[in-house]
Amino acid sequence: MNLIGEFAxxxxxxxxxxxxxxxxxxxxxxxxxxxNRIRVLIAFVLLIAINWIFYSNPIPIQAGADxxxxxxxxxxxxxAIGDAFLFKAYxxxxxxxxxxxxxxxxxxxxxxxxxxxEEVLTPIQFIGMLLSLVGISWVVLxxxxxxxxxxxxxxxxxxxxxxxxxxxxxxxxxxLSRQGMxxxxxxxxxxxxxxxxxxxxxxxxxxxxxxxxxxxxxxxxQFSATRWILLGAIFGPVIGVSSSLLAIQYAKLGxxxxxxxxxxxxxxxxxxxxxxxxxxxxAVAGTLxxxxxxxxxxxx
Numbered sequence: 001m002n003l004i005g006e007f008a009x010x011x012x013x014x015x016x017x018x019x020x021x022x023x024x025x026x027x028x029x030x031x032x033x034x035x036n037r038i039r040v041l042i043a044f045v046l047l048i049a050i051n052w053i054f055y056s057n058p059i060p061i062q063a064g065a066d067x068x069x070x071x072x073x074x075x076x077x078x079x080a081i082g083d084a085f086l087f088k089a090y091x092x093x094x095x096x097x098x099x100x101x102x103x104x105x106x107x108x109x110x111x112x113x114x115x116x117x118e119e120v121l122t123p124i125q126f127i128g129m130l131l132s133l134v135g136i137s138w139v140v141l142x143x144x145x146x147x148x149x150x151x152x153x154x155x156x157x158x159x160x161x162x163x164x165x166x167x168x169x170x171x172x173x174x175x176l177s178r179q180g181m182x183x184x185x186x187x188x189x190x191x192x193x194x195x196x197x198x199x200x201x202x203x204x205x206x207x208x209x210x211x212x213x214x215x216x217x218x219x220x221x222q223f224s225a226t227r228w229i230l231l232g233a234i235f236g237p238v239i240g241v242s243s244s245l246l247a248i249q250y251a252k253l254g255x256x257x258x259x260x261x262x263x264x265x266x267x268x269x270x271x272x273x274x275x276x277x278x279x280x281x282x283a284v285a286g287t288l289x290x291x292x293x294x295x296x297x298x299x300x
Contacts, residue, residue: 002250003298004246004250005246005248005251005252005255005256006255006256006297006298008247008251009243009247012244012247013259013261013263014266015236015239015243016235016260016263017262017263017266018231018270019233019237019240020099020267021232021267021270022228022232022236023087023228023229023232024094026225026226026228026229026232027087027091029222029228030218030219030222031218032084033084033087034218035225036083036202037202037211038229039233039236040195040199040203040233041203042233043195043236044199046234047191047238048192050188051188051192055189059192060189063193066180067180067182067185068180069180070177071176071177071180071181071190071193071194072193072194072196072197073176074172074174074176074180074197075194075195075196075197076198076201077169077172078169078170078172079198079237079241080202081169082165082169082172083166084202085163086162086163088159089162089163093155093159093160098163098166099140099263100136100137100163100264101160101164101166102166102167103133103140103261105167105171105174105257105261106129106133106257106261108171108172109170109171109174109256109257110254112171112172113175116175117175117253119252119253124296124299125254125297127296128255128258128293128294128295129255129258129293129297130293131289131292132290134286134289134290135287135288135289135290135291135292135293136261136262136286137286138282138286139264139268139283139287140264142280142282142283142286171257174257175253177194177248178248178249178253180193181248181249184249187242187243187245188242190245191237191241198237244260258293259294262294265286265290268283268287
């Protein structure tokens with residue numbers, strides 16, 4: 001039973017749980033735009049080193065024009081645009097609501113894959129996906145974070161819009177990545193190509209807006225926030241994104257996206273053991289429902 005894609009998607013969710021916490025903390029200290037620029041720059045440098053070490057080729061020039069086109073466009077849609085909306089949503093409405101809206105990405109992914117790739121979920125996969133998303137939503141809705149009481153109505157509306165756009169960006173990025181990750185192309189190489197697009201767009205705009213220098217100065221002065229960005233970059237755009245590319249190579253997009261939407265559930269034990277946070281029965285029930293959905297998705 002080949003479950004490489006499903007296991008990679010679960011691992012991706014674990015990585016994104018860590019990165020969501022790291023980017024939320026750093027974003028509230030130095031702003032989402034600075035975080036977004038610095039994290040793609042850090043990820044770009046780390047990915048060059050990884051590709052050099054493992055493939056003896058820092059940049060996969062030999063990948064071919066078609067693959068580069070798909071992956072560059074994927075990086076633009078998913079990493080540059082989609083994540084920019086996501087980090088702004090985190091800043092405006094907090095990680096709790098941001099993650100809830102991001103859980104719409106599997107729905108968008110399944111619809112887009114059905115329309116453009118003719119990829120159809122089986123009834124049992126659809127049930128598993130539905131159960132998982134219900135459980136994830138339940139876990140997120142019963143939890144509160146420190147942003148909940150500070151959000152004014154206008155800020156909340158804008159944050160919700162940005163969260164939906166982030167989910168669309170993630171779904172679109174995965175669809176485009178699927179087109180570029182054919183023939184078992186190495187995930188770290190694919191992630192580097194995607195990251196090049198994000199670096200060019202985000203830092204190109206920063207240079208035009210004369211924010212490149214101030215961004216680097218802020219990162220240097222706020223070193224405590226930069227350390228959180230480093231942690232988030234390692235587990236997010238480096239390991240997490242590479243693992244997500246491995247997941248979509250071996251699993252259906254709807255299934256992989258659903259499993260990658262599990263961070264709100266996976267964050268419960270992190271919060272329990274690391275921050276001594278206690279939860280009611282609703283969070284436990286939502287977790288069990290999500291686990292049931294995951295178990296169904298692992299059924300071939």
